Amino acid sequence: MNLLNTLSTGELYKIAGYSKKSINSSFRTESSVFDSNNQDMQTYAGYQGIFNWACMEYISISSSIKTILGYDKEIFLNRGFTFSLSIIHVADLERLRDLHLAIFNYYYNTPKEQRAKLRFSYNIRLRKADNSYVTILRQSTFASFTDDGKPTLEYINCIDITGFRFINSINFTVHVLSTSGTYTLCHENEFPEACNQLSKREKEVLDLARQGYTSKEIAEKLYLCIETVKSHRKHIMAKTGAGNMFAAINKISGL
Structure with missing residues (x-):
């Protein structure tokens, strides 16, 4: 594995537009409306969560993550994005920098008032607790923002799509919510192995x-x-x- 190509949490934080980690408690209390034990957060085919970009912490993760990955949600809540990076397949991890550059390049080139309407999706392989791998479709939208337009809370929905064949390429798409309430594809890219x-x-x-x-x-x-x-x-x-x-x-x- 080429360590020069490995994305760190600190670099990811900068890619998202931040210069230093925020300790503004308002970002944390704002997320209290999300209850990981709420039935809406449960899914048999995947799991959901809330990630706080301002302080780089998971605010909430559904308990169903253990069914999919075999890990207790507390591991993610306590160890944060560092643990998430540690279980990404080595070949996918090396493409994560370019993927997130694409995400935030599109994000910051979208007018502020339209950013909440964007949905970012990509497939990624994660190592389960038993050391086998599962392919996850990760879809996310940004739910709140700083005054200057940086993302704070990200709503994440992850679905197990292991049965689908992707030939080990990461497929990245951006959809925008239309006035009719449906998502329309507006951008797509592929990151080959x-x-x-x-x-x-x-x-x-x-x-x-x-x-x-x-x-x-x-x-x-x-x-x-x-x-x-x-x-x-x-x-x-x-x-x-x-x-x-x-x-x-x-x-x-x-x-």
Whole structure:
């Protein structure tokens, strides 16, 4: 895993538009209207929650999160977004920075009076308590804002969509609430996995390197000059964010 590509909570906080963590209690008391034991917060196919961007804390999470992920909601309430990051699939975690840059770029390019009408959705893989993975469709809307338009409370709805096939790409969409009360698609983007960014020839070079062949041997097998093979190896390392071919092989193999 390339640590340089890993998104930290501090960096995420800045991407959301904040310079330092707020301790304004009004952001916390405002969320007291949400009761995690309320029946509206319960779902058999997923879980819901409230996240406070001003202080980077979960305000409320439905108890059904244990049914989906196997963790008690208190873990998220006590350990915050740091724990959430720790259970994201390594390949998805490395794309999280670009994903959130896309989210908040769209958010801040939308007029303030329209931001509450936006719904952001994307799929992500999370590690369950038993170390298996589940694919979650995460949908969210921002419920309140600072005077200068920064997001404070985010209402989150997560649905288990493990049965759907996404070929390990993160699909990001933005919908806007229309005057008729329905959501209309207004933006979409795809964040492919590193291995899906490799060309056919790069995949061939990677596969032979995985089998232990040297650059010279790979060149002979693929009828290429050795400099071309070396160029492919450099592209593979660049696309996977790996420091060497061994790390690239391990990274792709672990996806």
